[in-house]
Amino acid sequence: MTSRVVLVPIALAAFVTSLDNTVVNVALPSMQREFGLPVSGLQWIATSYILAFSGLLLAGGRLTDLYGRRRVFLIGLGLFVGASVLAGFATSGDFLVGARVLQGVGAALVLPSTLAVLAADVAPAARHLGAGIFTASIALSLALGPVVGGALAEYWHWSWIFFLNVPIGLFTMALGARTIGRSRADGQGIDVAGLVTSTVAMTALAYALIEGHAKGLGSPDILIAAVLAVVGGAAFVVVERFAQAPMIDVTLFANRVFSGGTAAQVLWGLGINGVFFFTSLFLQDVLALSPTAAGAMFVPLAIALVLFVPVSALLANRAGVHRTVAGGMVLIAIGLVWVSFVGRGDTAAMLLPGLVLIGVGSALTTPLTSAVLEVVPEAKAGVAAAVVSVSREVSGVLGIALTGAVVAAREAAATADGAAPVDAFASGYALGLWCSAALTLLGGAISLVTLRPFPAAEPVRPLQPVRGVTSPDS
Numbered sequence: 122m123t124s125r126v127v128l129v130p131i132a133l134a135a136f137v138t139s140l141d142n143t144v145v146n147v148a149l150p151s152m153q154r155e156f157g158l159p160v161s162g163l164q165w166i167a168t169s170y171i172l173a174f175s176g177l178l179l180a181g182g183r184l185t186d187l188y189g190r191r192r193v194f195l196i197g198l199g200l201f202v203g204a205s206v207l208a209g210f211a212t213s214g215d216f217l218v219g220a221r222v223l224q225g226v227g228a229a230l231v232l233p234s235t236l237a238v239l240a241a242d243v244a245p246a247a248r249h250l251g252a253g254i255f256t257a258s259i260a261l262s263l264a265l266g267p268v269v270g271g272a273l274a275e276y277w278h279w280s281w282i283f284f285l286n287v288p289i290g291l292f293t294m295a296l297g298a299r300t301i302g303r304s305r306a307d308g309q310g311i312d313v314a315g316l317v318t319s320t321v322a323m324t325a326l327a328y329a330l331i332e333g334h335a336k337g338l339g340s341p342d343i344l345i346a347a348v349l350a351v352v353g354g355a356a357f358v359v360v361e362r363f364a365q366a367p368m369i370d371v372t373l374f375a376n377r378v379f380s381g382g383t384a385a386q387v388l389w390g391l392g393i394n395g396v397f398f399f400t401s402l403f404l405q406d407v408l409a410l411s412p413t414a415a416g417a418m419f420v421p422l423a424i425a426l427v428l429f430v431p432v433s434a435l436l437a438n439r440a441g442v443h444r445t446v447a448g449g450m451v452l453i454a455i456g457l458v459w460v461s462f463v464g465r466g467d468t469a470a471m472l473l474p475g476l477v478l479i480g481v482g483s484a485l486t487t488p489l490t491s492a493v494l495e496v497v498p499e500a501k502a503g504v505a506a507a508v509v510s511v512s513r514e515v516s517g518v519l520g521i522a523l524t525g526a527v528v529a530a531r532e533a534a535a536t537a538d539g540a541a542p543v544d545a546f547a548s549g550y551a552l553g554l555w556c557s558a559a560l561t562l563l564g565g566a567i568s569l570v571t572l573r574p575f576p577a578a579e580p581v582r583p584l585q586p587v588r589g590v591t592s593p594d595s
Contacts, residue, residue, distance in 0.1 A: 182507020381571020
């Protein structure tokens with residue numbers, strides 16, 4: 122097994138690729154003034170990265186298994202860094218969107234390979250801690266993204282949002298090249314049909330979820346994207362049944378830890394991601410905070426998460442992953458309910474206990490990732506990591522969409538009853554938080570049942586690894 126030093130490039134790669142999900146949002150007005158962009162152009166700058174990232178995650182996972190974790194990690198991070206340089210030197214909105222797409226392609230290679238390293242190369246004793254560090258890095262990037270983006274755009278120039286990726290990325294590549302070992306390829310070749318159908322389905326689904334809230338679910342392009350997602354998904358299922366080297370081995374889902382843990386991951390994403398998105402709007406529109414101050418409100422959440430990651434690893438080893446993750450989900454639900462009682466006229470400080478509870482609870486859920494990956498054979502670690510990453514990304518986008526639907530419905534009803542716009546939004550926001558809390562509690566119940574230890578008669582790894590030919594991975 123690899124030294125714990127490998128956790129450093131894993132954490133840095135997770136941080137820098139996740140940071141670009143949110144870091145541009147606050148800087149969009151500066152880009153609009155410089156390039157003279159319409160609102161649609163700004164939307165494409167914000168979402169093009171997420172579209173490419175989400176749509177190609179499964180492909181990134183399969184390529185990781187095919188060509189080796191170290192090689193795919195370095196290629197993906199190199200592409201991400203190069204695209205960041207192009208984004209920083211962009212002279213038009215279209216050029217910037219193209220660079221953001223390339224960034225997303227690189228990130229789609231990086232993230233599954235980092236999780237595959239965690240699953241296959243890190244010693245079991247350090248795996249829960251590694252999963253916690255990985256998740257904490259992502260949460261920290263999401264919390265700091267608006268603050269970093271706002272500060273750079275306000276006091277320097279928006280291009281430094283992308284240039285910042287270069288030194289971090291190059292250092293991570295150098296460290297990864299030294300600490301990530303060579304791995305075996307599975308020797309089965311590329312499932313081209315599966316690669317194409319999965320990419321079409323995932324990209325179309327991501328587009329429909331991201332743009333559906335703004336354009337309306339009945340708009341022609343959203344309907345076309347939905348049809349493409351369904352047709353592509355159905356074609357993927359058919360193709361995988363007959364493929365000699367399928368993108369995803371469906372027998373993975375026969376393991377209750379893998380299937381239950383993935384379901385819990387989805388429910389966590391549905392519950393938590395709407396909080397990041399709509400709480401930022403609540404802080405600015407209802408509590409009248411500036412964008413930078415609103416972003417800073419998430420820092421205590423991130424700090425609580427980072428501080429309690431080591432605690433989560435200890436609890437998982439002593440009380441069991443199932444109890445630790447379920448307890449974390451309960452704390453998140455309590456935090457969401459707490460936040461829902463803060464309204465117009467209250468101070469932002471009243472949100473802090475609820476946000477800290479969400480951070481602590483999220484830290485306690487971090488062993489979920491390692492528990493899911495531990496039951497997967499090494500030869501399938503890349504695709505399994507991609508499934509975990511896809512569930513996180515898609516549930517995040519879907520969580521924003523579902524919470525947005527609840528908020529909009531309640532807001533419309535309150536407006537019809539004569540409520541002021543700010544009060545109507547606050548009412549919808551509170552109801553959205555209650556729905557998110559319910560989804561999180563359901564995820565906790567599933568975790569408690571499916572993540573419990575296997576009895577002695579039930580093998581931990583029911584799937585036998587497929588031994589491929591050794592492939593030099595440099």
